[in-house]
Amino acid sequence: MADSNHADSFADQIARGSVVSRPALVLTVFGALTVGFHLYLVFSGLIPNLITRPVHFMLALPWIFVFAPCRSPGARTLGWFLALAGGACASYVAIQSDALSDQYGILKGTQQMVVGTVLVLVALEMARRAINAVLPTITLVVLAYGMFGHHIPGLFGHDPFAFDSFLGDLVISESGLWSELTGLSADTIAPFLILGAFISAGAAGSGFMSLATQIAGRFRAGAAKVAVLSSAMYGTISGSASANTASTGVVTIPAMKRMGYPASLAAATEAVASTGGQIMPPLMGAGIFVMAELLALPYTTIMVAATPVAVLFFVTTWVGVHQYAIKYNLKGMSADQMPGWRRVLRTLPFFAVPFLILIFVLGWTGYTPQYAALFATGAMVLLLAFDAAGGADLSGWWVRLQHAMVDASRQIATVAAILICAGLITGVFHKTGVGVKITSLILSASDGNLWLGLALTGLASLLLGMELPTTAAYVICIAVAGDALQSMGVTPLYAHLFVFWYALLCTITPPVCGNVFIAAGIAQTPWLPVAGRSMLLGIGLFILPMGFIANPWLLKVASEPVLAIGAMFKVGLGVWLISAGLIRPMRSPVLRVFLLVAGMALIFFDAYGWNDSALSASFKF
Numbered sequence: 001m002a003d004s005n006h007a008d009s010f011a012d013q014i015a016r017g018s019v020v021s022r023p024a025l026v027l028t029v030f031g032a033l034t035v036g037f038h039l040y041l042v043f044s045g046l047i048p049n050l051i052t053r054p055v056h057f058m059l060a061l062p063w064i065f066v067f068a069p070c071r072s073p074g075a076r077t078l079g080w081f082l083a084l085a086g087g088a089c090a091s092y093v094a095i096q097s098d099a100l101s102d103q104y105g106i107l108k109g110t111q112q113m114v115v116g117t118v119l120v121l122v123a124l125e126m127a128r129r130a131i132n133a134v135l136p137t138i139t140l141v142v143l144a145y146g147m148f149g150h151h152i153p154g155l156f157g158h159d160p161f162a163f164d165s166f167l168g169d170l171v172i173s174e175s176g177l178w179s180e181l182t183g184l185s186a187d188t189i190a191p192f193l194i195l196g197a198f199i200s201a202g203a204a205g206s207g208f209m210s211l212a213t214q215i216a217g218r219f220r221a222g223a224a225k226v227a228v229l230s231s232a233m234y235g236t237i238s239g240s241a242s243a244n245t246a247s248t249g250v251v252t253i254p255a256m257k258r259m260g261y262p263a264s265l266a267a268a269t270e271a272v273a274s275t276g277g278q279i280m281p282p283l284m285g286a287g288i289f290v291m292a293e294l295l296a297l298p299y300t301t302i303m304v305a306a307t308p309v310a311v312l313f314f315v316t317t318w319v320g321v322h323q324y325a326i327k328y329n330l331k332g333m334s335a336d337q338m339p340g341w342r343r344v345l346r347t348l349p350f351f352a353v354p355f356l357i358l359i360f361v362l363g364w365t366g367y368t369p370q371y372a373a374l375f376a377t378g379a380m381v382l383l384l385a386f387d388a389a390g391g392a393d394l395s396g397w398w399v400r401l402q403h404a405m406v407d408a409s410r411q412i413a414t415v416a417a418i419l420i421c422a423g424l425i426t427g428v429f430h431k432t433g434v435g436v437k438i439t440s441l442i443l444s445a446s447d448g449n450l451w452l453g454l455a456l457t458g459l460a461s462l463l464l465g466m467e468l469p470t471t472a473a474y475v476i477c478i479a480v481a482g483d484a485l486q487s488m489g490v491t492p493l494y495a496h497l498f499v500f501w502y503a504l505l506c507t508i509t510p511p512v513c514g515n516v517f518i519a520a521g522i523a524q525t526p527w528l529p530v531a532g533r534s535m536l537l538g539i540g541l542f543i544l545p546m547g548f549i550a551n552p553w554l555l556k557v558a559s560e561p562v563l564a565i566g567a568m569f570k571v572g573l574g575v576w577l578i579s580a581g582l583i584r585p586m587r588s589p590v591l592r593v594f595l596l597v598a599g600m601a602l603i604f605f606d607a608y609g610w611n612d613s614a615l616s617a618s619f620k621f
Helices: 006-016 022-043 049-065 073-095 097-101 109-130 134-151 163-171 180-201 204-216 222-237 241-258 263-278 286-295 299-328 341-347 349-364 369-383 394-432 434-446 450-467 470-487 492-508 514-523 527-537 544-550 561-582 589-604 612-617
Strands: none
Touching: 022 049, 022 180, 022 369, 022 394, 049 073, 049 097, 049 109, 049 180, 049 394, 073 097, 073 109, 109 134, 109 163, 109 394, 134 163, 134 394, 163 394, 180 204, 180 241, 180 286, 180 349, 180 369, 180 394, 204 222, 204 241, 204 341, 204 349, 222 241, 222 263, 222 299, 222 349, 241 263, 241 492, 241 514, 263 299, 263 492, 263 514, 263 527, 286 299, 286 394, 286 470, 286 492, 299 349, 299 492, 299 527, 299 544, 299 561, 349 369, 394 434, 394 470, 434 450, 434 470, 450 470, 450 492, 450 544, 470 492, 492 514, 492 527, 492 544, 514 527, 544 561, 544 589, 561 589
């Protein structure tokens, strides 16, 4: 690879609208293959998992090892070798899938041993290059525990496993590398990533930014509230916190700085608001699809249940921004800074059309979520032929289409790298039964106390999430602590959403806080003050998971909408009081304490009071 930064050069060509060069053409061809395969899976019918999942793995390899920037010629050469070796071994699994299925997870012969070992090593390095070294390091520790854990005395020891059986379970059966997580990445998450990339390649950004500005710009701290609203809108079609920050932040952060906002506050507002993209229906984040698979619930059930808490996420951020507006006397935007409803109506279709298609197909037809994504993507292919002014632009259509396919393929590869590696962890967990053992440890440490168990689980999710992507942190933590929470009376959906929420908040929690770093870079300000303001701005977010545990009706909007809305208003008021007490300057410390106590009481004191047994009895979802 002559150019170590093909991705950047291609993006530059797209921005200029220039003729596609040979490297860009190679990316386009691979992008078309990746997108085409995953869209084909939506309607292809039953294809064996030991074919579709290895092919998914193969298609991710070049985006991680070949097309991604490399720091040295040695790393580039090694990337080529690993891509070819991994592709060859995955091809072997796909071609020999029928025969391998009959081996019941036991490898036979030296060739299969080599294939299995290479696949595991390539998966580990793919995860390292896609994100960082933490996830593969954890995976190596878990693999070592699976192989040598029989030497550990006491509770955490397990029976010894033969190497051919242990490795075979991970590489030729539908666990480990080819587990449900990999299947979910290929069959369900990929179509939505494709949709998000196609929406982003068009003029959707102009559309939701214009609408957000027209609605929220006139309020106190209007520029900051535009950031909150636009991030919520972007979250409905993205499901990615970092993409949300990068996409909306390049517009909102400079706008806030021009209006006199402290740089750290401008960056913190965008970082916190963008974090909610992974919980905002209808697209939500990859972790929600994993949750639906693990819970064996329809995606739409989780989407509806999570809607009130997703709304509360952005209400909490809005409230925090408003308190800062009072503190710094931040004004709204002037009339000449507003886009006007004519521009809003002109750009509205670019995000409203796919959004409405998603909602209609998910809510009023019998089609699967994957089909909903497919139909909405088809609409976006047509909309890419129009520019932000609403005029036909056929010459730009092909360039935008290329950009969408390449961006979608990169996102698919990154998610695949995370979930395939996480599959190794869950595979060992299932084989060794370590999850049950850790559950016993958590129950023992919390002495059966629900709130202490929740606090320990939330802390574990935050700690894991500091070094891992949200989805990986959620998968590992729910595998470890999910059963413990359920043993204390929390039903599965509440337990999973609780863990996912805290894993999500790692994006604004120091010392490793990805959204904060991105926003601080855009604002050109040190990241530590941004992290501090993000924590204070989003203080209510750290309390909300406890709020929907204490207020079970909050997640029951489908069956009890009136009670759910009432609980949402009660918890929202509690968050407002807490933010007012912590952010807004008060002359009287007594008033601050009163606001904090009143806010906590509203959030934690429900119709059942503080009675844990009554609380547990109310968990009938």
